[in-house]
Amino acid sequence: MRIAAASATARPRRLVARLAWLALGALICASTILTELVRADATRFIPWKDPAVPALALSELGGTARTLADYRGRVVLLNFWATWCEPCRDELASIGKLQERLAGQPFVVVLINHGEARARVADFAKREAISFPILLDPNQDAPKAWRVRVLPSSFLLGPEGRVRYSVIGEIDWGRDDAVEVVQSLLRS
Numbered sequence: 001m002r003i004a005a006a007s008a009t010a011r012p013r014r015l016v017a018r019l020a021w022l023a024l025g026a027l028i029c030a031s032t033i034l035t036e037l038v039r040a041d042a043t044r045f046i047p048w049k050d051p052a053v054p055a056l057a058l059s060e061l062g063g064t065a066r067t068l069a070d071y072r073g074r075v076v077l078l079n080f081w082a083t084w085c086e087p088c089r090d091e092l093a094s095i096g097k098l099q100e101r102l103a104g105q106p107f108v109v110v111l112i113n114h115g116e117a118r119a120r121v122a123d124f125a126k127r128e129a130i131s132f133p134i135l136l137d138p139n140q141d142a143p144k145a146w147r148v149r150v151l152p153s154s155f156l157l158g159p160e161g162r163v164r165y166s167v168i169g170e171i172d173w174g175r176d177d178a179v180e181v182v183q184s185l186l187r188s
Contacts, residue, residue: 045167045181048162054163056112056135059136060134061121061122061125068157074107075107075157075182078146079091079110079111081152082116083113083120083121085151088151094172094173094174095132097173111132111134113137115138115140152170
């Protein structure tokens with residue numbers, strides 16, 4: 001009788017252990033898949049076909065009016081984001097790594113906030129120590145002009161001011177393949 005009782009309590013423990021191992025395996029698989037989705041391989045950079053550059057005239061957090069002409073002569077990474085967007089927040093760290101890797105080169109990151117209040121964006125930028133220029137778009141006109149439907153969305157502009165690539169969704173800008181795409185624009 002003792003053997004039967006011990007066996008009866010061992011079965012649930014084995015089941016729980018098997019389920020735990022199964023859950024761990026599923027987590028590892030999901031993590032691998034998600035990592036692959038975020039990577040920055042060349043297929044994530046979609047060539048921009050439209051010869052026209054969408055309009056962009058917005059104000060920085062400090063109130064200074066900016067247009068794309070202000071950044072001419074530099075490769076520009078325009079990144080549409082919001083403080084409430086978790087993938088956007090995650091991507092900011094990799095954008096920082098890209099900026100570090102290209103320090104001293106004619107490259108600038110410009111963040112375009114998606115319709116949030118100036119105070120909220122300023123608090124976030126201060127708390128997260130964001131050093132990139134942040135343009136505010138309270139009326140959300142820029143995403144319409146740039147055909148942004150997903151946050152984050154990014155655009156790479158060549159030094160002549162022409163849009164070269166779009167990137168839909170979060171990627172790891174610190175990876176070698178992303179850095180190489182930006183460096184190819186710096187060489188052009």
